[in-house]
Each structure stands twice: as structure tokens, then as C-alpha cells.
Amino acid sequence: AQSVTQLGSHVSVSEGALVLLRCNYSSSVPPYLFWYVQYPNQGLQLLLKYTTGATLVKGINGFEAEFKKSETSFHLTKPSAHMSDAAEYFCAVSGGKSDSWGKLQFGAGTQVVVTP
Amino acid sequence: DTGVSQDPRHKITKRGQNVTFRCDPISEHNRLYWYRQTLGQGPEFLTYFQNEAQLEKSRLLSDRFSAERPKGSFSTLEIQRTEQGDSAMYLCASSLGTAVSEAFFGQGTRLTVV
Numbered sequence: 001a002q003s004v005t006q007l008g009s010h011v012s013v014s015e016g017a018l019v020l021l022r023c024n025y026s027s028s029v030p031p032y033l034f035w036y037v038q039y040p041n042q043g044l045q046l047l048l049k050y051t052t053g054a055t056l057v058k059g060i061n062g063f064e065a066e067f068k069k070s071e072t073s074f075h076l077t078k079p080s081a082h083m084s085d086a087a088e089y090f091c092a093v094s095g096g097k098s099d100s101w102g103k104l105q106f107g108a109g110t111q112v113v114v115t116p
Numbered sequence: 117d118t119g120v121s122q123d124p125r126h127k128i129t130k131r132g133q134n135v136t137f138r139c140d141p142i143s144e145h146n147r148l149y150w151y152r153q154t155l156g157q158g159p160e161f162l163t164y165f166q167n168e169a170q171l172e173k174s175r176l177l178s179d180r181f182s183a184e185r186p187k188g189s190f191s192t193l194e195i196q197r198t199e200q201g202d203s204a205m206y207l208c209a210s211s212l213g214t215a216v217s218e219a220f221f222g223q224g225t226r227l228t229v230v
Contacts, residue, residue, distance in 0.1 A: 009156075036221075043120070043207060043221035044159070051216045090158050102147050102211040102219045103172070106158030 002027045002093045006107035014115050019063075019078040021110050023091030026072060033074040034092040034104065035065055044090065050074065061085070086114045120222035122208050128228045129198055136194045137225045141210030148191050149219065150183055151207040152176065159207055165191060166213060198229045 007022040025031055032051045036044040048059025055067040061084075065076045074091060088111050092104040121140040129135050141148045146167050151159035162181070163173045167188035177183075180198075185191040195202055205226050209219040 004158075032216075041223075041226070043223045044209075045221070046218050049216075049218065092158075101213060102149060102209070102217065103161055103164055104149075104151075104159070104219060105161070108156070109158050 002031065002095060002105045004091050004093050004105055004107035006089075006091050006110050008110055009108065010111045010113065012113045012115060013081045015083055016080050019076075019081045019085060019112065021076040021089050021091075021112070023065075023074045023076065023107060024072055025074060025091070025093045027093055027095065029095045032094045032101075033065075033067060034094070035059065035063070035074075035076045036090045036092060036106075038088045038090065038109075040087075047076070047089075081112075081114050083114050083116070086112055088112070120208055120210050120220050122206075122222035122225050124225060125223065126226050126228075128230060131200060131229055132197055134194065134196045135198060135227065136192055137206055137208075137227075139191045139193070139208030139210075139222060141190070141208070142220055145210035145212055145220075146188065147211045147213035147219075148185055149209045149211075150191070150193055151209065153205040153207055153224070154203075162193075195227075198227075200229045203227055203229045 005024045034049045035047040048057045050067045058064045088109045091107040123138045149164040150162040153159040165185040180196045183193045205224045207224045209221045211217045211219045
């Protein structure tokens with residue numbers, strides 16, 4: 001069984017400040033981990049993913065995340081927030097078995113507000 | 117490649133009516149997924165197809181829900197005898213079905229049951 005916990009349902013950051021969104025997971029198999037962004041009334045867009053290999057993953061729009069197995073975490077960061085980063089962010093996990101590829105277990109989401 | 121398309125984008129229906137949603141995946145993608153997202157929550161997995169075969173259904177998918185993917189192309193999700201609790205965003209996604217392939221999401225169909 002897999003699950004995802006996102007700490008903080010709402011985060012407010014100042015423009016130019018660090019964005020840090022926390023995600024912890026549990027998985028009985030080696031996980032594949034994802035961060036998606038959702039703008040109002042839109043579908044989800046992939047920011048970045050970890051499958052195997054390098055634990056520091058860089059994504060689009062300046063975001064990156066680090067897989068820490070010992071902490072079962074996959075926190076998302078961006079050094080400097082832009083107004084356009086205001087959106088909802090979802091962390092997700094899928095299993096490493098073929099029947100689980102692409103089948104995602106999502107966290108509850110973190111709404112990011114960027115203030116001028 | 118025009119991405120994943122969902123139709124309609126919005127649907128308002130009266131309780132007890134049947135509704136059907138359509139999803140057109142990216143053409144070369146063999147896996148297709150349906151998710152449901154309620155306000156303030158992350159998407160929840162409903163079901164998925166490998167080509168035309170429905171391989172898994174979540175316990176969330178009651179008997180009133182049925183999904184098909186004839187010929188392994190587009191998919192439909194039907195809800196019979198809708199209830200107010202069915203009000204949600206229904207998201208479709210598709211992928212190549214490999215370990216590292218990304219799931220691409222459509223813009224969703226927002227269902228409101230009144």
C-alpha cells in the first residue's frame with residue numbers, strides 16, 4: 001500500500017522568497033515520485049519526477065526536489081517565487097511494478113499563494 | 117499531438133439522471149486512467165485501461181459507474197442515477213505504460229449534480 005502526506009494545505013510566500021513544499025510518502029516497494037501543479041479549473045501538469053538514479057531532480061519552471069529514502073521524503077523547492085507560481089501543488093507516488101506504472105496516489109495538495 | 121481531451125468540460129445534471137463523459141487520450145498511449153477530484157482534495161484513482169482491457173477498478177467505483185475503452189482508443193465514463201455526492205472533477209490521463217513514462221492529464225470534466 002502507498003500513501004502520500006503533504007504538510008501544510010496552504011503556503012504563503014513573498015515574491016522572490018524560497019518556496020518549500022513538503023511531501024512524505026510510504027510505500028512497500030521502491031517508489032516512483034512525482035510533483036504536479038494544477039491551475040484553477042485545469043488538469044494537472046507534471047513538474048518533475050523521480051524514478052531511479054540521481055536523487056536530486058530538476059523540473060520545469062525552476063523547481064527541484066530531492067528524494068531522501070531515509071526520511072521517506074520528496075520535498076519540492078524553488079529558490080525564488082514568481083507570481084505565476086500561485087497554484088495548487090500535488091505530490092504523488094506510484095509503485096515500481098508494471099501494473100502500477102502511471103497509477104498515482106496523490107496527496108491532498110498544497111495551495112501556494114504568492115504575495116507581492 | 118493535441119494532448120488529452122475531455123468532453124464536456126462542464127456538466128450540470130439533476131439527481132437521478134445518467135451522464136457520460138468522454139476522454140480522448142494521446143494517440144500512441146496505451147494506458148488510460150480515470151481519476152475523481154473533489155474540492156480541496158487530491159485526485160483519487162478510479163480505474164485504468166491497458167489498451168481496451170480494464171485492468172483495475174477502485175472500490176470508489178460503485179456499481180453505478182461504468183467505464184469502457186472500445187478498440188483501445190477513446191474512453192467513456194458513465195454514471196447512472198447520479199447523486200449529489202458524485203459532484204466532482206473527473207480527470208482522465210494517458211501514458212505509454214512504461215516505468216518512466218509520464219501520465220498526461222486532460223483538463224477534466226466538472227460535474228455538478230443538483
